[in-house]
Amino acid sequence: MSENFRLDKGGLINRNKKISFKFNGKKYLGYEGDTLASALIANGVHLVGRSFKYHRPRGFFGAGVDEPYAIVQMNRNNQVDPNVKATEQELFEGLEAKSVNCWPNVDFDIGAINNFLNKFFPAGFYYKTFMWPKSFWHKVYEPIIRKAAGFGTASIKHDKERYEHKYEYCDLLITGSGPSGLASAYAAAQNGAKVILAEDKSRFGGSLLTSEVTIGNQSGQEWSQKIISELKSMPNVIVKNRSQVFGYYDHNMLVMSERISDHLPKSEKYTPKQRLWYIRAKEVIISSGSIERPLVFGNNDTPGVILSSAAKEYLKIYGVLVGKKPLVFTNNDSGYETAIEFKKNGIDPIVLDTRKDSNSEIIKEAKDLNINIKFSYVVVTAKGYKKVKSADITKISDDKKNISTIENVNCDCICVSGFWTPTIHLASQSGNKTKFKEEIDAFIPSQSKQKETTLGSANGIFTLEETLNTSFEKGNDLSKQITNKENKISVPTVVEKKYSKHDKFWCVPLPKGKNYKRFLDFQNDVTVSDIQLALREGYRSIEHVKRYTTLGMATDQGKTSNLNGLQLVSDFENKVVPQVGHTTFRPPYTSVSIGAIVGREIGIHSKPTRKSPMHHWHEKNNAVFVDAGVWLRPRYYKHGSENLFEASKREAKNVRQNVGVCDVTTLGKIDIKGPDSAEFLNRVYTNAWLKLPVGKARYGVMLREDGIVMDDGTTTRISENHYHMTTTTAQAANVLSHLEYYLQLVWPELNVNVVSSTEQWAGAAIAGPKSRDVLQKLFPDLDVTNEGLPFMGYREGNLFGVNAKIYRISFSGELAYEVNVESDNGNYMWEKIMEIGKEFNIQPYGTEALSTLRIEMGHVAGSELDGRTIPYDNSLDGLVSKKKDFIGKRSLNKTAYVAPDRQKVVGVVPLDKKTSIPEGSYIVRDAKAKLPNPKLGHVSASCWSVEYDNPFSLAIIKDGKNMIGQKLFAMSPLKNKIIPVEIVSSHYVDPKGERVRS
């Protein structure tokens, strides 16, 4: 395939390196340094895709991030990449891309039928129809609309690329490497400031790469490359290309996405595809330049209609002609630069200037070059379907209201220039209240909210001389304040052409009887008539207009359409633009890959995992793990082909009959020291703590201030002023913060230190009638008799050379001990317990068996203490001190909390003693009552009682105290279950608690 539109020389591409690539299955050639867009244009390809609503042919409109059309589907590194802008994608060997939003192909697209029916699809048409018959919206119309929408196709395969993050700090962050960015960066760097200079494109220099200016005695391009190479060599400067600063957040934090590998055929193994930089900058310089505005005329979306600056960029950077018979349609001098560039390369352009006459330097130059210039001329409509073939042009009256006879001129592209819109997005995101600048018909930044300064054309300054002067000065001033150094450099002299005033005209009137579509938002197919319709219907706020018509809501976020939309609204409403105001600019400035935002916290590492020192023993012994917060705990240990139910029953039964051991390392542990510790505990817990003897433990419940149970656990008095508190696994972190809150803010007079010691200790609960035998053998020197180590007693011991702490506490309701050793010894302890316990038939048990054991004992846990229950609900009345005050006490006298029929925890047994009651079932009186069926309460926890070999559940039900003995129903409609049940005491096994004291 030959490149018919590539010039023989010129451009910044590497002509020594040819690159082959495929578009829509067809092979093409380009050069290193091309974008996919420039390479396609070089090959004469202008039809890239179809528009959103009408499926009209779409080509290229820009040359960068503002591109509204050229969205393709890529295949890179054996992976699918949807929605890639061809204007941003650099060419690499073997690149494969195809068109989107068209079927069967971009040349012949069935969806284009919409275009012929377009009169039935004005803005918001769907709000007015598709309402009959009722079910048809969801069943018929919507599926069709859904199918037609969307661009690329996502693969459901996992993304194999690496995305990394980096947090960086600097004195000055400068966004954009055009003249203002380079000058300010250079000045600041000279003062020793730490500077980050970010450039979205692959090449540095911005407008200097394509403008005909002289700085010092160099061309703009040479000067920019000299400055960049100097900056790169300075240790205090980070210079990044392919890096878009897309968000300006609070406290001067900005976020930048760096495309590290997107321009390469594949990513190196350990190199990220993209890196997201979180940058905290002391000062920010926004030098993001400006974007050319389109002129609006009939069928101005036809492929071949292109921004004049883009046409110039394709010529000067890529050596590519967007057409060979160009029409330049402009309301200002910029169009002439493009025209002259064509002319220099042997192509004769026609310039249509909307102005009556103008005689600036550049127009003179164009005249001298014999360029055909038609003043007071406009394009009425582009002709051609998949590519511009000609244009209807005409003379326009001075007041721009009347057009004269239509002439048709042959052309293959129309380069439009409607003057320039400053890129103020970042300033606006930072909170800057923007202001409208009449001279340029656009908004520029005004009062800074954060530490931000906007320079150059982003600030509405379009002469290079002023840009460089202010930028050198600002760069110097801002950095001087930070570094206290000044190494001022003199501003080079500039030679540039003086421009004449632009024409405020931007939208060509329709000729009589013609109804050409004049597009504002090219991707979303929003036309002038759509906006007018919205306004006629009363959608008059700019936000209403945007939402009703979808103006500016496409993937380009209105970079080329918003301001023209505003013009139209203000014309129609007879207001001036600043009164209409613009819609809010929000990050991101341009779309950012979600993979990059997330970074490396994916897959198994999407959240950290906590493991006990015995974790690897559990793993080796067939433990099946369960998440407890971010901890992993053994749920059960699988023997052979056992399932969860069988294994947990075996484990629980073994605890009841022999002895079991459970890893309780995950329980929160808080080391409490200080002279006021007892007083503090007395305030924190609902029960009394002042008289707990040294060497004894006590069970405690703590509340939130609203009276709801926060957590429970045992606390042991290790010595006079030293306590060891345990919390539930789930609440450990919250409890520590809660304690610190009261110690630091509420009762600073208390001298108490709290510190988490969860990780210091590995814990094993040894439970079951034979646990004392195991303990005796583990600690031969210790008196483990009921007298020597009574229930709720605490001793220290020596476990085969390792210091151990032994607490006689029980969650299972059996005779039980918790042994703690320092974590490095955890595995050693565990293996010793297993070894010693062998003769007593010891088995490890997991959380499922633990649940069974606690449920049949009626011990409340997380499923009852669910953030909605008070102590009374959980039959913890005995633990609520009447005598002293404590956190949350004052809330317990609320009407609902002291109501005689207040809910309470009870036991539930199925009448048939066979049918398990699913957790989450509800207790009702009448299983057949009509809905809504009044509920008495819910089943909070269920188990298979190993003691009685039948199902048993806990439930929290209304008037629970008086319900015992009643025969009711447990209902789980989700599982189609209605189970006749009897309400019993929640203490199903050993109601007097004799075993723990045995």
Added chain:
Amino acid sequence: MTLISALNHIHKKGLFGNHENKNEENLLKVSEIKNLLIVQIVQYKSSTISFENIDIDSLKLKNEPLSVVNNNDTRILWNGPKNWLLVSAKKNLLKSISENFKETDFAVTDLSHSRAIIEIEGQDVKEVLKKGCPFNFDILEKNNSINSTYNGIAFTVDMIDNNPDKVRLFALRSFGESLYHSIADACLEYGYKSL
């Protein structure tokens, strides 16, 4: 052997990541540090004792953010107001600390087993840290320490040396393997040698 350290199961020796065609000496070095004494010392709010006069392994406490007072064996990290974390190779120091810091004025808590410790050394150490922690590491100098978080895991950074950079990272022991994974993963781009 009874002791099993926090990272025993995950820390494997070898060369990893982008190490090919690079001088092994210039690679990052990653190791697990074990068997240190770690003690939290906190002075109670009402205590009037002047902690500056108390000697620990010839070191004096300093109530100043970032500060690490140190000698060859022992480093005392500022952990908060009148709150320090003493880290020492001298395991027997605990006894003298408990004696010198009376329990009426100080809470002394042995946390030796509560941390997993990773040491990394090399030119790119700060780059590795910047991947997961928003702290401004440009200001962290030799004998500075901070508490912060790395990819959501609370950790302590103790900067031991700066030519090349050498830091010790402490995480709660149960998070050790997750932090190790995160740090090792962040090192892959530069290549690292696991010692």
Added chain:
Amino acid sequence: MLYIKCPHCGLRSQNEFSYGGDATVKRPELNKEISDQDWDNFVYLRKSPRGKHLELWQHISGCRQWIKVERDTLTHEIFKTLKANEEL
């Protein structure tokens, strides 16, 4: 990510902190008679102004101290940070 000056540690990023809400709410003293209304006001009522807001944060992954922060809830500008025992 907010940048909060911990009065103990210095400027740190928000991810080291956890939010603690309104700092002007004062817990009634222990054992003191108090009306239901006053107690409920303490537990449930919030001023939540648009503008300056004195609030609590805990430097949870730092020095673990609870601090007070005077912040604008509209602009997020932080005017002042205080130790637990300091008042505005």
Added chain:
Amino acid sequence: MQKYSVFSLIKNAFKGHKDWEVAWKDPTPKTEYDVIIIGGGGHGLATAYYLAKEHNITKVAIIEKGWIGGGNVGRNTTIIRSNYMHDENGLFSEFGMNLWRNMSQDLNFNVMFSPRGIINLAHSDAQMNVYSRRGNSMRLNGIDAVLLNREEVRKIIPMADFSENVRFPIFGGLMQPSAGTARHDAVAWGYARQADSMGVDIIQNCEVTGFDISNGKILGIRTSKGNIKAKKIGLCVAGSTNILAEKLNMTLPIETHLLQACVSEPIKPILDNVVTFGAGHFYCSQSDKGEMVMGGDLDGYNSYSQRGNLPTLQHVLTEGIAMFPFLSKLKMLRTWGGIMDMSMDGSPIIDKTHIEGLYLNCGWCYGGFKATPASGWTFAHTIAQNRPHELNAGYSLNRFSTGHLIDEKGLGTKTWIS
């Protein structure tokens, strides 16, 4: 009023769409109204509509500071559901579901209610049990709910992460098949258009600066467009409730927080349902335009700024990729934030106040959009009858004193913990 239909659309097409009437007028305020609704969001517009339709009260004004539909009805993730555990929430929301089902026809405005089903994923047996509790409660309240196992979930959303190397495996999920989405802006516009046609004055760009109260009775409001008298005034300004409460010398059990959401660039249909991640806070659906609509956590501190910070979104999207790995390759196109009334038990307040003639509708937390019709209907009833309807009786202001809290999540007053 002009009727919208396919016929009117065709008819107008041939006239170049020149004859469409305004959807609502732009009146200047009268000196007095029977009822003033402050807040031209979804709830305020719906309240005015139901006042007119159900109670024949048409001398009504809606006073809106900015443009109607500019609050949370214009910045949500469009999800409509009634999958609540507590009876008060469930019955209220299910009543609303019936209004949603008929809304397009009722309003003669296509709000695109799309009952595509919502699935709450569970990642452990314990979570399956928690969902069972909720689902059973729904079923006993007459609300549709299905408990799905892993394989059943896989059949519906095969693009979720069912692979081995996953931190939070999918155990199953709770599905409400009749839940879905609606076009949020259309809801506001549809209510506005009908209310306007029945005589309600929609007054935009009018800020309330104060209240006239005498002897404990409301007399009127002061606004940037002058003083307006009214017999009754309803506050419908979720997000800004505390600002107006301050002018009324009221302190409420509400904090104002920011919730962010975002959309990806549009892609071809891949996800039909609304899906929520169970091991955190992330939810996702695909709009008719093809954008993935995503949201999750609060930013976590009091905020009135309709802009958030990236780390919250990073956190939310991390969970997004954990649920749907394909999201990694998509691009985040647009982000926005909405400020909301976080009440101290997570449930709303629709009630009278101690000031006669002043009514309160607030505290919607994250759940305001789906509640729009039921909230408007019950608030209209409360205002018209001067007493709550049984559907909103539980949403009383004094429940914080009596202890009849409606806490779906069990998190209590720390609203920022998610």
